[in-house]
Amino acid sequence: MAILRDSTEEYRRALEAAAKEYEALGIERQRIDKRLHELAHSISTLNRLCGYTPTVTWGLTDACRTVMRNAGQPVTPSDVRDRLGSVGFDLDAYSNPLAAIHTTLKRLAEAGELQPAVINPPGKIAYIWHRPPKTDMLARIQARVNHDIERQETRAKERKKR
Secondary structure, rough: OHHHHHHHHHHHHHHHHHHHHHHHHHHHHHHHHHHHHHHHHHHHHHHOOOOOOOOOOOOOHHHHOOOOOHHHOOOOOHHHHHHHOOOOOOOOOOOOHHHHHHHHHHHHHHHHEEEEEEEEOEEEEEEEOOOHHHHHHHHHHHHHHHHHHHHHHHHHHHHHHH
């Protein structure tokens, strides 16, 4: 019985140490996230003050994909907006950028590129990058190609009728 008690006690100590480290890392993550947000804002402002403009023009969907792909954790639409600004994406073209981002993220989730994730505070929606399996991606590409071929064949038939 002494061996069993010793093992249980070791497990409890290991559990306690793991829980403490987990809490400490959570606090450190919050500090790092706050600093990253501050730096992203500074970089965005400094880019504009220096007159730098992006050399590649992206659409909102591709820009959101890039942000989500590189996030590595669940990201809220507000976070996406901030990160887009920090990389120099011009949101001034949108009367309500956050609404456009919400819509874009929702569509990416519906397409299977993102997965919704609920984070704290409870009910606040976030998304995380979800790379579909290659076989699924190939099936989508094949379906798109088949659709394009059918559309071209239909157009060719219509031209012959004229």
